[in-house]
Amino acid sequence: xxxxxxxxxxxxxxxxxxxxxxxxxxxxxxxxxxxxxxxxxxxxxxxxxxxxxxxxxxxxxxxxxxxxxxxxxxxxxxxxxxxxxxxxxxxxxxxxxxxxxxxxxxxxxxxxxxxxxxxxxxxxxxxxxxxxxxxxxxxxxxxxxxxxxxxxxxxxxxxxxxxxxxxxxxxxxxxxxxxxxxxxxxxxxxxxxxxxxxxxxxxxxxxxxxxxxxxxxxxxxxxxxxxxxxxxxxxxxxxxxxxxxxxxxxxxxxxxxxxxxxxxxxxxxxxxxxxxxxxxxxxxxxxxxxxxxxxxxxxxxxxxxxxxxxxxxxxxxxxxxxxxxxxxxxxxxxxx
Amino acid sequence: xxxxxxxxxxxxxxxxxxxxxxxxxxxxxxxxxxxxxxxxxxxxxxxxxxxxxxxxxxxxxxxxxxxxxxxxxxxxxxxxxxxxxxxxxxxxxxxxxxxxxxxxxxxxxxxxxxxxxxxxxxxxxxxxxxxxxxxxxxxxxxxxxxxxxxxxxxxxxxxxxxxxxxxxxxxxxxxxxxxxxxxxxxxxxxxxxxxxxxxxxxxxxxxxxxxxxxxxxxxxxxxxxxxxxxxxxxxxxxxxxxxxxxxxxxxxxxxxxxxxxxxxxxxxxxxxxxxxxxxxxxxxxxxxxxxxxxxxxxxxxxxx
Ligand SMILES: Nc1ncnc2c1ncn2[C@@H]1O[C@H](COP(=O)(O)OP(=O)(O)O)[C@@H](O)[C@H]1O
Ligand SMILES: [Mg+2]
Numbered sequence: 217x218x219x220x221x222x223x224x225x226x227x228x229x230x231x232x233x234x235x236x237x238x239x240x241x242x243x244x245x246x247x248x249x250x251x252x253x254x255x256x257x258x259x260x261x262x263x264x265x266x267x268x269x270x271x272x273x274x275x276x277x278x279x280x281x282x283x284x285x286x287x288x289x290x291x292x293x294x295x296x297x298x299x300x301x302x303x304x305x306x307x308x309x310x311x312x313x314x315x316x317x318x319x320x321x322x323x324x325x326x327x328x329x330x331x332x333x334x335x336x337x338x339x340x341x342x343x344x345x346x347x348x349x350x351x352x353x354x355x356x357x358x359x360x361x362x363x364x365x366x367x368x369x370x371x372x373x374x375x376x377x378x379x380x381x382x383x384x385x386x387x388x389x390x391x392x393x394x395x396x397x398x399x400x401x402x403x404x405x406x407x408x409x410x411x412x413x414x415x416x417x418x419x420x421x422x423x424x425x426x427x428x429x430x431x432x433x434x435x436x437x438x439x440x441x442x443x444x445x446x447x448x449x450x451x452x453x454x455x456x457x458x459x460x461x462x463x464x465x466x467x468x469x470x471x472x473x474x475x476x477x478x479x480x481x482x483x484x485x486x487x488x489x490x491x492x493x494x495x496x497x498x499x500x501x502x503x504x505x506x507x508x509x510x511x512x513x514x515x516x517x518x519x520x521x522x523x524x525x526x527x528x529x530x531x532x533x534x535x536x537x538x539x540x541x542x543x544x545x546x547x548x549x550x551x552x
Numbered sequence: 553x554x555x556x557x558x559x560x561x562x563x564x565x566x567x568x569x570x571x572x573x574x575x576x577x578x579x580x581x582x583x584x585x586x587x588x589x590x591x592x593x594x595x596x597x598x599x600x601x602x603x604x605x606x607x608x609x610x611x612x613x614x615x616x617x618x619x620x621x622x623x624x625x626x627x628x629x630x631x632x633x634x635x636x637x638x639x640x641x642x643x644x645x646x647x648x649x650x651x652x653x654x655x656x657x658x659x660x661x662x663x664x665x666x667x668x669x670x671x672x673x674x675x676x677x678x679x680x681x682x683x684x685x686x687x688x689x690x691x692x693x694x695x696x697x698x699x700x701x702x703x704x705x706x707x708x709x710x711x712x713x714x715x716x717x718x719x720x721x722x723x724x725x726x727x728x729x730x731x732x733x734x735x736x737x738x739x740x741x742x743x744x745x746x747x748x749x750x751x752x753x754x755x756x757x758x759x760x761x762x763x764x765x766x767x768x769x770x771x772x773x774x775x776x777x778x779x780x781x782x783x784x785x786x787x788x789x790x791x792x793x794x795x796x797x798x799x800x801x802x803x804x805x806x807x808x809x810x811x812x813x814x815x816x817x818x819x820x821x822x823x824x825x826x827x828x829x830x831x832x833x834x835x836x837x838x839x840x841x842x843x844x845x846x847x848x849x850x851x852x853x854x855x856x
Contacts, residue, residue: 450639453610458719459630459658467662468653472644549644549699 242326249326261315268309275302327519336519353508353520354527360504362531364420365493368427369535372489373482375428376435381474383436384443385466393436401433405488406495418500423493430492431485442477443470476550479543486535490528559586560622561722561765562607567616568796569602576602578796579839580616582784583846584723587752587762589745591776591805592769594786595831598797600769603786604727607767608634620722630658633716633724637731640712641700647711648696651683652676654719686714690744706737710744717764726768730775738775745779746810773826777819780805782845785830790839801829802843 222230275298282294327336343350383390409426416422447470455469497506505524512520543550560583567580576599584590594600605611607618612626620631641650656665656679665672687696690710700708709729716724730738745766752762770776776783785801787793806818828835829842 448639450636451642453608453628454634454636454640454642455657456610456628457608457630457632457634457716457721458654461657461661464657464662468657469642473642475644547644549701551701 243329246326246328250328257315261312264312265309265316268305268312271305272309275305325516325518327522331519332522335517336521336523340520340523354523356503357505357508357524358527358531360501361493361497361506364423364504365427365489365531365535368424368493369431369482369486369489371424372428372431372435372485373478376432376439377478379432380436380439380478381443381466381470383440384474385470390440397433397437399433400429401437405430405492409492409496409499412496413500423496426492426496427489431489434488435481435485438481439474439478442474442481446477447473476543476547479539479546483536483539486532486539490532494528560584561586561620562767563619563622564603564607564613565617565619567603567606567613567618569599569606569611569613569615570796575794575796577606577613577798578792579798580786582799584765584767586722586765587756588782589749589752589764589766589768589780590782590784591780592767592784592786593771593773593776593801593826593830594797595789596771598786598788600786601727604634604725604767604769607723608632608725630654630719631722633719633721635709635712635716635724635726635729637728640729641708641715643700646697646699647692647703647707648680648683648687650700650711651686651714651718652679654715655679655682658719683714683718686718687711690714704737705733706741709733709741713741713744720763722765724764724766726766728769728771731771742775742779743810746808749779749781749807750809773823774816774819776826777805777822778808778814781807783822783826785826785842787830789830789833789836791836792839793836798839800837800839800842801826802845804845804848 279295279298282291282298285291285294340354341352343352345351379389379393383393405426408429412422412426412429416425451469451473452465455465460468493504494506494509497504498510499506501507505528509521509524512518544552562582562584564580564582567577567582569577580603592600592603602611606613609618609625609628609632612618617624619625620629641647642653645653656676659679660672660675684693684696687693690713692707692710692714695703695707700711703711713724713726713729730741733741745768748764748766752764755762768776768779781804783801783803783805784799786797787800788797790798790800792798803822805822808814825842829837
């Protein structure tokens with residue numbers, strides 16, 4: 217039945233089932249990629265190759281002996297036989313060498329749970345590196361990325377709120393800002409990254425600029441639309457009859473009325489902001505989640521990558537819940 | 553207790569308004585004296601809300617002028633309160649904060665609230681006390697901490713009226729304030745208006761200025777005749793109606809004390825007259841045929 221409500225325990229149960237299913241799929245995937253058969257073959261190949269090397273020595277010895285035979289006919293027969301044996305041996309050698317040379321004998325692209333914890337989690341969470349520069353990756357990277365994200369989001373939000381309300385309240389501001397905003401909101405922000413790298417020095421401020429710039433066009437437009445749509449004109453007239461000045465009208469009525477919508481719109485920008493930040497870090501950073509991801513990707517070592525992906529998901533969720541909590545705290549009237 | 557013509561609060565002089573080729577109002581002349589509760593009725597789309605917006609000042613008329621206490625104006629002001637049918641409260645404030653909101657905006661500035669925080673905190677408690685007192689008087693003290701979305705329609709309109717009244721406006725405008733309410737709630741609120749009127753009567757008896765002057769738009773003729781002491785009809789059904797609606801009816805209405813028995817039979821004759829003069833597109837007359845409030849008034853004073 218459409219919209220039939222379900223009980224709380226059902227809801228929680230289904231949620232847990234989804235997570236378990238996800239983990240099961242991963243287990244199956246990592247086990248199948250692990251390919252134990254191939255790894256066994258690899259060890260077999262190693263053994264066979266040593267055997268073949270011994271055989272080769274034997275063969276060489278036999279050949280030397282055969283060449284020492286003086287009688288023409290038996291010598292020729294022995295050498296022919298030996299040549300045949302050599303051909304067979306060469307064929308075997310080629311086959312096993314190929315098997316041995318095959319990569320991925322210890323596949324790390326989809327690590328097993330054990331590898332994930334032993335090689336990923338532990339490496340990420342304990343100090344690594346040489347004597348002068350020993351650091352705990354997860355701390356360094358998380359701190360760098362979270363700090364960039366938080367300040368970038370706040371900066372972008374502040375600018376967007378200011379310009380969005382300005383555009384929503386005053387037609388000239390809208391006429392001025394709307395064309396560039398609608399243009400830039402259609403340009404994929406990741407495509408603009410190279411321009412940032414050349415225009416702005418690569419430092420902390422650059423990340424802030426990238427995040428703020430990525431959020432601004434969409435967020436300012438949605439705030440402006442909300443100011444126009446979600447504040448009934450009756451409220452404005454009413455405030456005038458209660459003695460509000462222009463500025464009080466904006467601050468005491470319009471801002472407070474659209475605040476919950478601003479917070480909801482900001483929530484939707486967390487995803488794009490993270491995409492931009494990780495992409496920028498991937499390309500140019502010396503620390504941060506994006507930087508570490510690139511390092512391990514280049515080694516096709518996914519153990520740490522998966523740990524970081526998990527971390528990113530958690531960061532996004534946390535930011536989302538923080539904004540929901542803030543909205544409930546600041547706007548209890550708005551409901552859910 | 554008869555209002556004199558020289559205590560005029562509001563005057564409309566030859567007011568006209570149109571939207572493109574849609575001529576809505578034409579030649580509106582109107583005087584309201586202090587202490588009156590005036591009901592404005594008219595067919596839907598005749599321009600009642602347009603007239604109210606012109607009087608409020610948010611949408612000044614295209615021609616003519618509106619004067620309050622003799623001064624012409626073209627913008628909204630704290631002296632003119634309004635209660636709409638919908639969106640009458642600020643959804644992000646509780647009932648009490650909504651009522652106190654006007655005091656805050658009227659008496660303080662943003663700079664004061666930021667830089668003289670302690671004085672503001674003290675003043676704020678005063679405002680909240682005043683608001684609580686007023687809410688108590690309209691019978692809502694239990695709901696003062698609730699948000700508008702948690703209130704019923706009738707409670708919301710009560711709060712909205714308290715919100716406007718706390719400013720002690722010279723004129724309170726109500727645009728179909730009870731239009732969305734059920735019959736019982738509607739009657740409660742009508743009685744509330746009658747109580748305001750009886751406060752006017754008491755004030756006059758003591759020789760003071762009556763505190764409430766109200767112009768209420770309604771589409772309910774019974775309501776109009778019950779709550780008001782004067783009924784106005786706005787309609788395009790008169791000679792020259794193609795130029796816009798005019799005031800085609802202006803007469804005194806029976807006055808009731810709160811909770812006095814409401815004799816619907818009193819209304820019958822006047823309702824018939826209103827239906828004919830204001831609402832019927834078959835009976836077309838000169839616009840001043842049923843406009844006799846001030847002449848009747850003068851006759852009464854002369855007789856007395
Ligand atoms: N903002 C507006 N723009 C154009 N036409 C309007 C506007 N407001 C009202 N009108 C027109 O003016 C006429 C009177 O409207 P209104 O004053 O709302 O009537 P009432 O309140 O008596 O029902 C209607 O024909 C309506 O279509
Ligand atoms: Mg109307």
